[in-house]
Amino acid sequence: GGGTARLYEPMNRHTTFLIGGPAQYWVEPRSVEGFAEVVRYLRSHTVPIRVIGRGSNLLVRDGGIRGAVIHPAKGEFEDVRVEGETLVVGVGARLKKIASSARNAGLGGFEWMEGVPGNLGGAIRMNAGAMGTETFDQIVSIRFIDTDGQIQEKPLAEIEHHYRNVPEFEERYIVSAVLKGTPAPQDEIDIKLAASHQKRRTSQPVGASAGCAFKNPEVCGAGKLIDELGLKGRSVGKAIVSDIHGNFIVNSGGATAREVLDLVAEIQEIAQRERGVQLEMEVKV
Ligand code: EPU
Structure with missing residues (x-):
């Protein structure tokens, strides 16, 4: 699907911790169909699969990762599209970019993302949050590659989620999600964005x-x-x-x-x- 693949990719280049040994196979798909194809291929050869986005909540061991690491963070995975009061977001979009796209569309509720380093996928995977909001507060539905390699979609009500724990996506791979916002004046959004930025700058290293x-x-x-x-x-x-x-x-x-x-x-x-x-x-x- 127009992606790239490499052998023995050092994971310290792909984690915010700057720690981690090599991944045996490193794959960067560029499209949802390419991602699904890679999953089906690896499954049929019983190669273990891990997915890494921004690598911002991850400690990779010094011995590295056996099997394949898929990095869906380029091409259509970076897309953020506004549709009415919702955002349709690719798994590889940065949270910061989601926050600014929402701001430009006059949609509030995403300000907390400004202060969190990571991509949408990681945020969903662990139900990340800050400043009293968590990712699942804004989820409408999630599209993912199912265990059989087919693309599926589920509404919020059908997705089990807890504080910093979403068991659903351990062996299913998120490709995009629909998130809901609330129309708000841009200056109000800007104040919250600034507070979010400030919070991170002053209380975190x-x-x-x-x-x-x-x-x-x-x-x-x-x-x-x-x-x-x-x-x-x-x-x-x-x-x-x-x-x-x-x-x-x-x-x-x-x-x-x-x-x-x-x-x-x-x-x-x-x-x-x-x-x-x-x-x-x-x-x-
Ligand atoms: N505090 C201390 N000493 C410290 C750290 C914090 O006294 O060394 C006090 C603070 O002064 C404050 C209270 O503890 O009164 C809470 O601290 P903070 O507002 O930083 O929130 P937190 O509960 O420590 C949570 C999330 C963070 C998120 C912040 C901001 C978890 C585990 N952590 O931290 O998320 O950025 O709120 O909303 O839920 C992350 O998930 O990686 C993360 C950093």
């Missing part, structure tokens, strides 16, 4: 990371908890707990996945021992 490392437990924010436990600045090798936000682990330059995972385990152990809180990773390994 700029260094290489995968966003929040842990899900917020029910009792309190993970960042606040890690901060209270005095763990900011704690490090294993080049992996360090951010001084700005306790729930961010930053790669201060050449950190390995092993170092990140060891730091994660230390934090989990201390939170369990000191507070009886079980911290669950939000970043996908």
Whole structure:
């Protein structure tokens, strides 16, 4: 389908953590049909499949990835189209671009996306959110490649989703979605966009990371908890707990996945021992 493929592609080039060994096969389809064709081919040869978009919530191990990594982030996957009060968005569109397209169309509700690094696919896959909104608040329907390699579509009501967890798309691959907005004056949208941008700039680190490392437990924010436990600045090798936000682990330059995972385990152990809180990773390994 007009795409490209490479062997042994280093994943540190494709993750915001700048960490990760090589993927055996790296495939960049350019069209939905090309994507489906690749899935059917790989399935028929029992090659394991992973899909990576912006790689912003991901820790790839140092040994890399066995099998194929599909990267649907170019060509028609980047499209954002306005249709009335909805946006029809390709899986590879950046959240930032969705926020600005909605703004230009006078549609509110997407402002939170301004402060989140990632593509639509990743946001749906994990029901990402910020500033009190999550992706599924705005989903109308999702198009995906089903386990048989055929393209299907489901409305919101038929898609199981939870806080930072969407089991539906583990073996089904999102290709696009319809998202709903609310008409709003552009200056009102601009104020919220600025707040979103400001929030990220002032309360989150700029260094290489995968966003929040842990899900917020029910009792309190993970960042606040890690901060209270005095763990900011704690490090294993080049992996360090951010001084700005306790729930961010930053790669201060050449950190390995092993170092990140060891730091994660230390934090989990201390939170369990000191507070009886079980911290669950939000970043996908
Ligand atoms: N806080 C501290 N110390 C810290 C971090 C936070 O005291 O080191 C306090 C803050 O001052 C604030 C409270 O904890 O009073 C909550 O912090 P924040 O507003 O940053 O929100 P959060 O619950 O820590 C969540 C999301 C973020 C998202 C922000 C902003 C999760 C796990 N995290 O963080 O999402 O950007 O809200 O809306 O749900 C991500 O998912 O990767 C992510 C970064």
